[in-house]
Amino acid sequence: MATIRRRNTPLKDAIAHATRAIDKARELEVKYINSFKGRGLFAKVPYQKGDFIVEYRGELISSQESERRRGIYHSKCTVFMFDFCWKERMWCIDAAQEDDSLGRLVNDDHIYPNCKMKRVIAEGKPHLCLFALRDIKAGEEITYDYGGSDWPWRKQAKVQETASDTLSSEEVPQSPSPSKMQAKVQNTAADTMSSEEVPQSPSFSEMQAKTQETSADTLSSEEAPQSPSVSEMQAKTQETGANTLSSEEVPQSPSLSHMQAKTQETSADTLSSEEVPQSPSVSEVQAKTQETGADTLSSEEVPQSPSLSHMQRMWMYMRTMTVEQHVGQGHKRVWMYLTTASMGQHVSHKSVWLNVIRLKMARLH
Ligand SMILES: C[S@@+](CC[C@H](N)C(=O)[O-])C[C@H]1O[C@@H](n2cnc3c(N)ncnc32)[C@H](O)[C@@H]1O
Structure with a gap:
């Protein structure tokens, strides 16, 4: 997979990778960490604060479709569904499908994350991208705060740190919560956008995404093509009679059986x-x-x-x-x-x- 060398601003870098659906494969590596965390994504090169690291790539679906899939997915798949707000509506990046993308393998760290998820608009569509919160050394695991408070591994982390790998009955993992990945998404295009253009997040339930407005990288009209209007997106959704966007707009949906097969890790x-x-x-x-x-x-x-x-x-x-x-x-x-x-x-x-x-x-x- 080709890697784009960074010559641009982080935002341009993110847009360049997002539009081509490519990762920085030479700069990042997937490693198996342990039986608790599974795999994780690690930096092979140093990054500077603010750098674009990786896109959380997946299928862009509406909130209705997200709800539908949550009803049928295995719980190991629902954790890959990332809800966020864009243009006054809730959307979801469904990254449950095991592809070779790297962003879906980034683990949660709500205490000392080194990255932050931000929303980037590229070719009129929202993408979720991770940017470095601080300088990151080669060899460090890439992490971000999934948001929320009820992720089961956070409760178990202390137990896992101290206990041996042989589990006692007290250590039987808590039942996973059906919570969604909470999008602490920041709008990277915020600098050039007024509050009208990036509306305030509605007060979503605790389970839903917290979209934060921040000042971040400047996105010019050249950098990000015009987004379709919400009504246009809605119209497309209605036209197809389905909750997913058409194949021109988003990749094909993975089949459920495939998803289920992938839960056996x-x-x-x-x-x-x-x-x-x-x-x-x-x-x-x-x-x-x-x-x-x-x-x-x-x-x-x-x-x-x-x-x-x-x-x-x-x-x-x-x-x-x-x-x-x-x-x-x-x-x-x-x-x-x-x-x-x-x-x-x-x-x-x-x-x-x-x-x-x-x-x-x-x-x-
Ligand atoms: C988006 S995936 C991240 C990649 C995952 N580690 C893997 O191997 O596929 C989220 C899952 O990773 C695990 N995970 C993420 N952050 C974790 C953490 N801080 N501690 C333990 N497990 C974590 C949980 O099992 C969670 O369901």
Whole structure:
């Protein structure tokens, strides 16, 4: 992927990357951090305060479509939906699809973030871009404040810092909140805009985006082409009879099955078999796995869901961990159990079961 060397102002830099949908692939790298945080984005080069870092790229959808998707997405996908206000309306960048874009991998830091999300208008469409809040050294993780207050990992962070990777029952992650990614979006085009042009944010509910007006980089009319009017955007939405914008305006929507398939990420800590209090499900899952002989199971393919009590027992010890099962002659199987912060009460028992089966199958040696 080509990288544009910065010759412009940060805002021009952001617009140049946003319009081409490219990242600074030579300046940034994705690294796996740990089982708690997953992946993160890191600077490979130093950045100066104010620099454009990366776009939070995804599909631009209306708030109505955002609500609809939240109703059907797995909770691991909804966390990638970023709501923001633009032209007196709520919009959402849906970055749930696993593409190669880097912005979607930036983690939250509400205490010492080094970047800030700002709204940038390029070719008439809003983009969400991260800009450095301070100088950033090579090797530093790129972070920003997701906003809000109820993100489950913030409550768990202290526990994770002190505890070993082997989780106790007290450390079972809290059920994820269904909250939206709160857009602490600043309007980068603000310097040249009057308050009429960038209206005050309405008072949205706590779950919704806080769009802040700030003075930031100056956007001239050459830098940002005219935005279509709200009514124009609304008209297009109505014309299509759908909540998503037409394909000229935004990329194709990812299919739900693809999104669901992408929710199976995990990482694990090792737990010896002695540490697992009860593992009745291992043999049961193994049996089911062998029965189907498939890599993934649809709900139709699972002949019988485990009973609720069984699920509850699994739930008691299911966390992010692996269990090593010695099968003789120096061979062992490693069972990997998927549980992350986003697997909680909002996931049906059946979904949890399917997730576990899939993961076990995927990781079975
Ligand atoms: C937009 S994604 C960021 C990329 C993610 N780490 C990954 O590997 O795909 C948001 C998810 O990252 C994790 N995350 C973000 N910030 C975190 C933090 N400060 N501590 C722990 N987990 C975090 C949470 O699981 C959250 O659902």
